[in-house]
Amino acid sequence: MSHLLRTSRVFAWFFLTGLSVAIIIASSLYLYLRPNLPPVEQLLDVRLQTPLRVYSKDNRLIAEFGEKRRAPITIEQIPTIQLQAFLAAEDARFYDHPGVDIKGLTRAAVELITTGSIQSGGSTITMQVAKNYFLSRDRTFIRKFNEILLALQIERELDKNHILELYLNKIYLGNRAYGIAAAAQVYYDKPVKELSLAQMAMLAGLPKAPxxxxxxxxPERALIRRNWILGRMRDLGYITEDAWSLAANAPLTATYNTREAEVDADYVAEMARAEMVRRFGEDAYTEGYSVTLTVDSTRQQAATDTLRSGLEAYDRRHGFRGPIGQIDIENLTPAELSDQLLSYSRIEALVPAVVTSVDDEKNEAQVHTRRFGPGIMPFETMTWARRYRTExxxxxxxKAPSDVVSAGDVVYVKIDQLPQVTNTEADPSEQPTEETAPSELRVSLTxxxxxxxxxxSLTAKTGAIEALAGGYSFNQSKYNRATQANRQPGSTFKPFLYLSALENGRTPATIYNDAPIVFEDSSLETSWRPQNSSGQFYGPTTLRKGLYRSRNLVSIRLLRDIGINTTLDYLKRLKLPTENMPANLSLSLGSGLLTPMDLARGFAVVANGGYDVQPYLIERxxxxxxxIVYEAPETILCDRNCPTSPRQSEPVDIAGDTEGMTLPAAQAEETSDEPRVMPRLADERSVYIMHSMxxxxxxxxxxxxxxxxxxxxLAGKTGTTNEQKDTWFAGFNHDVATTVWVGFDQPAPLGRGEYGASTALPIWVEYMKVALKDRPSATMPRPNGIANIRINPETGERARPGEDGIFELFKQEEAPAPLPVQGNGTHTDNGNGDDLSRQIF
Incomplete structure (x- = not known):
């Protein structure tokens, strides 16, 4: 008995000694680690990394930028059964323990001793919050002690629901999805509240190993994990036996879903992204900013679609350049064909496909597409494909499919008709019947x-960008031609020359001679002999006719008359860039360089009646x-005695940085109630007459x-440069100004018959059908001081009784003099000593 007592005392002393040592070690670790632990108050002010989202004016998603997909959600927005699924999977005693589960830690310690490696961490949800928000993911004892201490501290200062909410918003659930709301979107394309029990259990199984x-x-391991969680939920009393049975037998329905952009506006999105990074640095991608742009989703989509359609129409007119590649299709399975096509990129709606056979008798070709599998390409979709030789x-x-394609050719196609397929998860009553048998995939050659x-497209009175498309495909080329491409405007420049003339004493009835002219220049190898596009000359021509007929010789003589320096000074007054404008007579034909945005802004000045315009993209x-961090200020159009505003004289620079997509300097200001004051740049009477012309x-x-x-x-002007290298149409009404440019990135002739009227104008028309739909007619109000006088179109003088005449607009002080009184010997001039005889410049 005494031996047993002595042995018990020894074990008791060993136990007490071990316990004391453990307490001393734990206390020492606490005293050592506690000063370095972050304060829990940081959790109350935590900012979850949330991507940058860009929206249209009517709140349609344009783009999302950021590595982490996250949509923070409150615990009240999460169904109770979803919360229970996570508790069953991760921490069933969450609402009972003080932040640390002794049983779980003991189990983890036993696993470590018996296996020699860490099998599970024994972490509670609170400990995971401590790790995810404050600590590294290193599997070390020091980090574990920190995790335990932080969890105890968090539990003392935050309630359980708040801790659970932090956890469900922070956890990584695979496929760049952080938090439960993002995961529900990525895997099921649903909000959390619409998930089924099986789907909720599937998400709850992801934190352990995403x-x-x-x-x-x-999928096999995911299914096992999901069903284990469902069993735990049943055992814990969260769900009934019947609910468990239905959910455990449900098929996997997860698919990869990104939040698709609702508007095709990649160039606009990139402009907004570049500006946000300029403002906020890398934080732009993680701080959850939402950017609302000035673009309207309907008009923006129309801009993207009509530009692509117009470029495709031009391309078809000039023939088929042949296949983009070749594949040896012999003995390849459909899966192998799809793999071979992976090396060919999809370009917007253009899908790579390989021709598998050509059947002239059936008048079709069989193809295999990269994404959609086998299909039929009817010959009627190939009739445009004359072989390209030159532009x-x-x-x-x-005459037959074999004239266009051969087996093994890789070509681009457009999907005309997708096959009907059976959805195995759909209701049987919705499956195709014999009368609605699955159709074949049908494609068109492109x-x-x-x-x-x-x-x-700009709102003329404010400069707000309503729509912008910078090229055929942003994925193919990031180069934004709308803001970066300096091109010759050709005759689209002429309205600014003619407006300068109207401001310098000329009228629409002023006559210039449309006749041959030769310029000798020692710097040129040959003499310059400018011509009209028709190659013909038409003699004396009024300025009005010279503009709407786009007569080059009239424009040259007009510029020579009013002076090159006078015109350049006037362009500066309109705030058109003149750095790349020639100081010679070729200026009259648009030989300088402007970006499409420069030209659109210039026409917006004309459209709004002559006021300054500063294009801007970000509304809020x-x-x-x-x-709200920033809100675009109100725009005020001011005629005289304009208040001083720092925004009034700031330059418009939409292509100034290395990215080439910087917004106007006015956009860089922080939120301010101060309006943007836009002063008058051109006389309203001159602008009104220009509208008419x-x-x-x-x-x-x-x-x-x-x-x-x-x-x-509607008003506007076409433009075509020498050899048809650049083609334009810039048009407007009093509310909106839209400019279209078509050309090659490396300037080259567009080919026979390609002018502004045949390439750019059709795109403009198709876009404006959408942009002007349901918009009332908008014309510039007639200002005071305008006279409408009947003139002889051949002389520009007042029409005599009985003469064929037309009515023309004049500033009152520049109207033709009254006709002289006949037969009484009275005046033959206008009272100022000016000869009223016909003058031709």
Whole structure:
């Protein structure tokens, strides 16, 4: 008995000694680690990394930027059964323990002793919050002690629901999804509240190993994990036996879903992204900013679609350049064909496909597409494919499919009709019947255009960008031609020359001689002999007719008359860039360089009645909590005695940085109630007369295709440079100004018959059908001091009784003198000593 007592005492002393040592070690660790632990108060002010989102004016998603997909959610927005699924999977005693589960830690310690390695961490949800928000993911004892201490501290200062909410918003659930709301979107394309029980259990299984239990990467292991969690939920009393049975037998329904952009506006999105990074640095991608732009989703989509369609139409007119590659299709399975096509990129709606056979008797070709599998390409979709030779010449029209493609050719196609497929998860009553048997995939032959273009549409009175497309495909080329491409505007420049003339004493009835002219210049190898595009000359011509007929010789003589320096000074007054403008007579033909945005802004000045315009894209920037960081100021058009504003004289620079997409300097200011004051740049009477002259371009001149819109408020100007290297149309009404450019990135002739009226104008018309839909007619109000006088169009003088005459607009002080009184010997001048005889410049 005494031996047993002595042995018990020894074990008791060993136990007490061990316990004391453990307490001393734990206390020492606490005293050592406690000063370095972060304060829990940081959790109350934590900012979860949330991506930058860009929206249209009407709140449609344009783009999302950021490595982490996250959409913070409150615990009240999460169904109770979803919370229970995570508790069953991660911490069933969460609401009972003080932040540390002794049983769990003991189990983890036993596993470590018996296996020699860490099998599980014994972590509670609170400990995971401590690790995710404050600590590294290193599997070390020091980090574990820190985790335990922090968890105890968190439990003392935060309630359980708050801790659980932090956990569910922070955890990584695979596929760049952080937090439960993002995961529900990525895997099921649903909000959390719409998930089924099986789907909730699937998400709850991901925190343990987002890769190993991922239903997309490892469906078999994911299914096992999901069903284990469902069993735990049943055993814990969270769900009934029947609910467990239904959910455990449910098929996997997870698919990869990104939040698709609702508007195709990649160039606009990149402009917004570049500006946000300029403002906020790398924080722009993680702080949850929401950017609302000035673009309207409907008009922006129309800009993207019509530009692409117009470029494709031009490309088809110039023939088929042949396959983009070859594949040896012999003995390849459909899966192997798809793998071979992976090396060919998809370009917007253009899908790579390989021709598997050609059947002239059936008048079709069989193809295998990269994503959609086998399909049929009817010959009727290939009839356009004359063989390309040069931009001016094509081969003969094909007569059969074999004239166009051969087996093994890799070509681009557009999907015309997708096959109907059976959805195994759908209701049987919704499956196709014999009468609605699955159809075959049908495609059309196409090709990626070499030609490029740009479209910019501005609200004339404010400069807000309503729509912008910088090229055929942003994924193919990040180069934003709308803001970066310096090109010759050709005749689209002429309205600014003519407006300068109207401001310098000329009238629409002033006559210039459309006749041959030769310029000798020692710097040129040959004499300069400018011509009209028709190659003909038409004699004395009024300025109005010279503009709407786009007569080059009239423009040259006009510039020589009013002076090159006078014109350049006037362009500076309009705030058009003159750095790349020649100081010679070729200026009159648009030989200087402007970007499409420069030209759009210039026409917006004309459209709004002569006021300054500063294009801008960002309407509002909000932080993650909804507070407004920036809001575009009000725009005020000012005639005289304008208040001083720092924004009034700031330059418009939309292509100034290395990214080439910087917004105007005015946009860089922080939120301010101070408006942007836009002073008058041009005399309103001159601008009103210019409106009338440019309306004639549409009614009677080179812009007649715009008559298809059946509106009376449209004006504009076509433009084509030498050898058709650049083609334009810039048009407007009093509310909106839109410019379209078409050309090659490396300037080259567009080919025979390609002018502004045939390449750019059709795109403009199709876009404006959408942009002007349901918009009332908008014309510039007639200012005071305008006279409408009947003149002789051949002389520019007042028409005599009985003469054929037309009515013309004049500033009152510049109107033709009254006709002299006949037969009484009275005056033959206008009272100022000026000869009223016909003058031709």
């Amino acid at each position: 890769s190993a239990f991922n239903p997309l990467a490892n 001016r010449y094509t081969g003969p029209e094909p 090709q990626a255009p070499d030609v490029e273009g740009a479209l910019i 920037i909000e932080e993650a909590d909804g507070s 440019l309306q004639d371009v549409v009614k009677r001149g080179t812009g007649r295709r715009a008559l298809a819109l059946n509106r009376s408020d």
